[in-house]
Amino acid sequence: MMIQEKYTGRYQNLKVAEALSNNHLYPFACNELSSIIDLGFSRFPKDLKAFIFRDCLSAFRLLPDMNTSAAVSAANLLVKSVESAFPKQKKNLAVVEFKQAKVALKRRSKSHEEHIDMPSLPQDILVHIFSFLDVSSLLSSSQVSRSWNQATCEGSIWRSLFDLHFNHKVFIHIHSGIDWREAFKNEYILSNSSKMLRSGRGYCSYCDSIVWHDNLRCPKKQCRLKSGKKPLDLMLIHQVVNYLLGTTSSSDESDSEDEAAVRGLWAYPTLQ
Amino acid sequence: MSESDMAIIKPDMMKSYIWLETSDGSIQQVEQEVAMFCPMICHQVLQKGAGSSKNSAISLPHKVNPPMLSLIFDYCRFHQLPGRSNKERKVYDEKFMRMDTKRLCELTSAADSLQLKPLVDLTSRALARIIEGKSPEEIREIFHLPDDLTEEEKLEPLKNTMDDPRIRLLNRLYAKKRKELKERAKLKSIEVEERVDERSVDDLLSFINGRDHKGVNTSKSKKKNKKRKEHKNGTCKVFNKDSHNLHSKQRSVEETSSSSLGRVSNLHSMEDDIFSKKAEFEDGYIDDEIDPALKEMLDREVEEFARRLNSSWVLSVGQERQPVHFSINGNGDTRRLTAIDD
Numbered sequence: 001m002m003i004q005e006k007y008t009g010r011y012q013n014l015k016v017a018e019a020l021s022n023n024h025l026y027p028f029a030c031n032e033l034s035s036i037i038d039l040g041f042s043r044f045p046k047d048l049k050a051f052i053f054r055d056c057l058s059a060f061r062l063l064p065d066m067n068t069s070a071a072v073s074a075a076n077l078l079v080k081s082v083e084s085a086f087p088k089q090k091k092n093l094a095v096v097e098f099k100q101a102k103v104a105l106k107r108r109s110k111s112h113e114e115h116i117d118m119p120s121l122p123q124d125i126l127v128h129i130f131s132f133l134d135v136s137s138l139l140s141s142s143q144v145s146r147s148w149n150q151a152t153c154e155g156s157i158w159r160s161l162f163d164l165h166f167n168h169k170v171f172i173h174i175h176s177g178i179d180w181r182e183a184f185k186n187e188y189i190l191s192n193s194s195k196m197l198r199s200g201r202g203y204c205s206y207c208d209s210i211v212w213h214d215n216l217r218c219p220k221k222q223c224r225l226k227s228g229k230k231p232l233d234l235m236l237i238h239q240v241v242n243y244l245l246g247t248t249s250s251s252d253e254s255d256s257e258d259e260a261a262v263r264g265l266w267a268y269p270t271l272q
Numbered sequence: 273m274s275e276s277d278m279a280i281i282k283p284d285m286m287k288s289y290i291w292l293e294t295s296d297g298s299i300q301q302v303e304q305e306v307a308m309f310c311p312m313i314c315h316q317v318l319q320k321g322a323g324s325s326k327n328s329a330i331s332l333p334h335k336v337n338p339p340m341l342s343l344i345f346d347y348c349r350f351h352q353l354p355g356r357s358n359k360e361r362k363v364y365d366e367k368f369m370r371m372d373t374k375r376l377c378e379l380t381s382a383a384d385s386l387q388l389k390p391l392v393d394l395t396s397r398a399l400a401r402i403i404e405g406k407s408p409e410e411i412r413e414i415f416h417l418p419d420d421l422t423e424e425e426k427l428e429p430l431k432n433t434m435d436d437p438r439i440r441l442l443n444r445l446y447a448k449k450r451k452e453l454k455e456r457a458k459l460k461s462i463e464v465e466e467r468v469d470e471r472s473v474d475d476l477l478s479f480i481n482g483r484d485h486k487g488v489n490t491s492k493s494k495k496k497n498k499k500r501k502e503h504k505n506g507t508c509k510v511f512n513k514d515s516h517n518l519h520s521k522q523r524s525v526e527e528t529s530s531s532s533l534g535r536v537s538n539l540h541s542m543e544d545d546i547f548s549k550k551a552e553f554e555d556g557y558i559d560d561e562i563d564p565a566l567k568e569m570l571d572r573e574v575e576e577f578a579r580r581l582n583s584s585w586v587l588s589v590g591q592e593r594q595p596v597h598f599s600i601n602g603n604g605d606t607r608r609l610t611a612i613d614d
Binding site for chain 1: 335374377378380381384392393396397399400401403404405406407408409410411412415416417418419420421425426
């Protein structure tokens with residue numbers, strides 16, 4: 001059926017599989033897969049189900065290489081979705097793959113050698129390194145140690161982050177004593193940024209596609225040249241799923257800010 | 273080849289070398305064009321005429337040890353050749369960066385002290401990629417850094433702690449929790465425990481429903497919390513002593529009566545209500561003498577609350593989601609999927 005083929009085509013446009021092998025995008029891709037499975041698996045045509053199954057297996061096989069707690073959380077979430085939606089045989093295959101991955105992870109963490117003598121990096125180098133980080137990694141870094149925390153206070157980092165995230169839509173009065181970190185934090189909270197950044201997805205109007213954004217820009221070079229300083233329109237996970245399913249639900253339930261907490265306690269109805 | 277031919281060839285083969293001394297005292301010579309690629313060395317040669325002989329060897333900064341120096345010169349040797357394409361350079365760089373984190377740090381420091389900016393950028397980016405997406409604990413492990421921030425400092429990653437109303441609330445909560453647990457200990461001895469259990473589920477439900485009509489807002493502003501707090505001043509004191517029990521009771525009630533309450537109240541607004549009630553009481557710290565076991569439990573609980581409290585800023589910036597979730601099967605039952613423990 002023509003309508004069924006659309007699903008598969010759109011899924012391939014989303015390029016979930018590519019993202020799985022990317023260290024940075026792996027958790028985003030797993031979360032997206034989870035949502036896709038949760039919200040529509042039963043309705044998908046056979047070939048799309050096969051693609052999704054294949055990508056889940058990939059996800060689990062790649063887990064040992066990722067080896068971060070964010071990756072493990074994302075994989076855990078994915079296996080839950082698999083367990084509740086997949087038919088028995090496929091489910092068992094996937095879960096076996098997942099368990100093998102966990103074993104491999106355990107083995108890796110055990111064989112961790114002990115370097116005791118690590119050179120300490122000077123503050124200005126730390127600042128330079130941090131200038132390449134995204135917000136969540138920067139905040140993680142600020143909690144690592146005292147010296148790292150101090151380096152993350154550097155105004156220039158927050159100024160360029162502010163520029164990157166908000167310059168196109170916020171007019172800010174710049175005075176000499178401005179605390180860029182505070183300015184960023186305030187705007188970040190106001191604009192609900194954490195929710196918007198959760199999916200790792202943006203819509204690029206230049207190539208008219210949903211992409212995995214690279215620091216809020218389209219990964220394609222031509223699009224970046226055309227767009228200049230303007231960042232992509234960020235997307236929520238449910239919007240991505242809507243694209244795939246061809247639905248237009250506003251679905252405030254699935255993207256409330258406390259979604260994670262809510263989902264933990266409340267049963268939620270599947271979309272009709 | 274005749275001797276005259278050799279005489280012509282020789283000048284081309286004669287290279288000039290720069291003499292360098294590393295921190296351990298060893299002296300070596302490097303081809304001029306390679307060494308001059310480093311601004312710091314270049315500066316020394318041109319401005320001070322150093323490095324032309326063994327005696328006038330340029331002494332390098334102490335962060336540049338021999339292995340790092342040889343790495344750096346490999347890099348320089350490749351890149352100083354103008355004939356290489358951008359793609360070649362990129363491929364070389366990617367391969368060059370494959371080393372363990374410790375060497376990467378050393379290399380970054382060394383390159384920085386020689387002012388070799390392109391290499392500093394390269395190594396910095398590589399280090400940033402390593403840091404990306406990792407939790408603080410994971411980063412500490414990789415870089416062997418000490419965990420020398422206090423819990424409070426970690427929870428508020430941005431400096432001004434006292435200005436944040438949430439941190440103030442947290443401090444109050446700390447104090448309140450201590451007092452509450454102390455009172456509970458007292459209560460136990462008087463045996464006025466478990467009043468909450470005597471209430472029926474219906475009573476609790478109607479209480480929750482009654483609160484929720486006022487509590488259902490999208491905004492969690494403190495003003496609204498305060499209004500509700502003042503309004504319910506009478507009732508809240510009754511519950512304060514066993515609010516801990518009530519809280520867990522509420523949760524189990526919530527789980528079983530999901531349909532009647534709908535999506536209305538979520539965990540956060542419940543907690544905000546409880547927190548704001550506690551905010552009525554004294555500000556600041558209460559220096560109680562508490563049994564250390566109790567204190568530990570307290571600390572753990574407060575940490576948990578604090579994490580939730582702070583989650584809208586710090587933790588929600590991360591990508592983690594709850595590993596436990598519910599789903600409804602065909603006939604509307606809720607089925608709890610067990611979490612797989614790492």
